[in-house]
Amino acid sequence: MAVYTDITETELSVFLTGYDLGELRSYRGIAEGSENSNFVLHTGKGEFILTLYEKRVEEADLPFFLGLMQHLALKGITCPLPVARSDGSLIGRLAGRPAAIITFLEGIWPRRPTAPQCREVGKALAGMHLASADFTLSRPNALSVEGWRKLWAGARERSGEVDTGLKEEIDRDFELFAHAWPADLPSGVIHADLFPDNVFFLGDKLSGLIDFYFACNDFYAYDVATCLNAWCFEKDGAFNITKGAALLSGYESVRPLSGREKDALPVLARGSALRFTLTRLYDWLTIPDGALVQKRDPMEFVRRWRFHRQVVSATEYGLIPA
Ligand SMILES: Nc1ncnc2c1ncn2[C@@H]1O[C@H](COP(=O)(O)OP(=O)(O)OP(=O)(O)O)[C@@H](O)[C@H]1O
Ligand SMILES: N[C@@H](CCO)C(=O)O
Secondary structure (H helix, E strand, O other), X not given: OOOOOOOOHHHHHHHHOOOOOOOEEEEEEOOOOOOOEEEEEEEOOEEEEEEEOOOOOOHHHHHHHHHHHHHHHHOOOOOOOEOOOOOOOOOEEEOOEEEEEEEOOOOEOOOOOOHHHHHHHHHHHHHHHHHOOOOOOOOEOOOOHHHHHHHHHHHHHHHHHOOOOHHHHHHHHHHXXXXXXXXXXXXXXXXXXXXXXXXXXXOOEEEEEOOOOOOEEEEHHHHHHHHHHHHOEOOOOOEOHHHHHHHHHHHHXXXXXXXXXXXXXXXXXXXXXXXXXXXXHHXXXXXXXXXXXXXXXXXXXXXXXXXXXXXXXXXXXXXXXX
């Protein structure tokens, strides 16, 4: 569930006086999502999404996230446009939380992505990379190798509760990343969490990218690797090379990958799978049952990570050799 902070009609109506959105006609909490509290608002000017930022989003990062969405939306990327308050700011306060209103996007996220949808997401990701190149704010990726080490320190001793042998296996990967993680690939602003539940479609047509709350500066190819992990594995854990090829060719139709980026894909995909393993593992082991944060199965990503450890070339992801 994703309404952690409840709001009353009165406080919402008062909050809306800070915007030029007309009167409040109705509102409802949204059950999906796991980090923040989200509501659909119906106002005199149409439908909007209201987000109350919960503890896991740093308030200091909000100008980056909302500024990025504004930058991308104004450049024609199908993502929400933050609605400015009457004083020009994008961030307000409601029920003791930082809060923002963004435009509502039509569409449904794909429960079982198809190859054409993978191609569309590849194209959209590359479009986002190009469109964000002149965004002036930056935010380091707190969830790159050093961030993973911190998560691992908090989960390592109890990792055997999830899978025996994981402790030694993950320790070995940290030794590898210490020297094999790329030092300088083309970089810029990346989405960093472009999973199917953050992409809306109307049929096979992509209608929206949402949830920029992990966006940061890192390698573009790392974002591609995360999409391979998030979009191209089947429920039974098998990698679907047709979907991989569709995603990569869609990406390259907009922004071709360099030879160095292609060579780095296996290590980036391995690192990205470890990143989602570790965030999930950490939550699995540290968040009490019944708490409000939704826990996701770390083993789903352990299996993907193990797959990438066997990969020697990006052709195994469906990349056509140059
Ligand atoms: N601009 C939008 N237009 C339409 N629906 C939206 C929009 N933004 C969010 N939603 C709805 O709210 C849900 C949760 O949004 P979001 O993914 O941003 O939340 P979150 O709490 O950050 O979750 P998580 O990080 O777990 O994905 C989405 O699945 C979608 O149903
Ligand atoms: N996409 C992440 C959750 C954070 O948005 C995961 O599947 O672990």
